[in-house]
Amino acid sequence: MAATPTAVEDYVKVIYAHTEWQPVPITTGLLASRLGLAASSVTEMVKKLVALGLAVHEPYGAIDLTPDGTALALRMLRRHRLIETWLVQHVGYGWDEVHDEAEVLEHAVSDRLLDALDAQLGFPSRDPHGDPIPTADGTVTVPAALLLADAAAGGRVVRISDRDPELLRTLESEGIVVGAVVDARQRAALGGDARVSIWVEAP
DSSP states (O other), X not given: OOOOOHHHHHHHHHHHXXXXXXXXXXXXXXXXXXXXXXXHHHHHHHHHHHHTTSEEEOTTSOEEEOHHHHHHHHHHHHHHHHHHHHIIIIIOOOTTTHHHHHHHHTTTOOHHHHHHHHHHTTOOSXXXXXXXXXXXXXXXXXXXXXXXXXXXXXXXXXXXXXXXXXXXXXXXXXXXXXXXXXXXXXHHHHTTOTTOOEEEEOO
């Protein structure tokens, strides 16, 4: 089987991850914004994904992955999140430093090495930011959660978006990490910051 182009792997991963924690579907405009690319370039790549049988898309509509597209996305997410976990637990990286490194390494690591990392790590179910790590057979379990901003009070943190490294450093300095309990006072303070994407256990 021919190797899958890196760009294709990146696209399906982002499309899948967009709706992993929330229900709003992704469009070419949102995808372009997420990837930092021109809308015209994204539109052409989405057409390629459709031609490859990895996505379904109607003009001006949402982009959905086919079963093959979903399987590829889960393979890439497994790679990305296991590498992030390994970098934090065994290499000494901070949770704010691993995303970009994993973006590069996920395309180069062999399946054999990835399986060895998984075993060495004890088959973790979540990465340092709380995102679920798919198993080798593609099984993924997203915990029941809601945005902290939508929670009535505080709650135990199950996931923090890794898109803003500076914010991750600030949150860590305040003891707000995956597994920590955010009280009502902290929730009120964080609720006014649009950058904060923290999920807590659903009641």
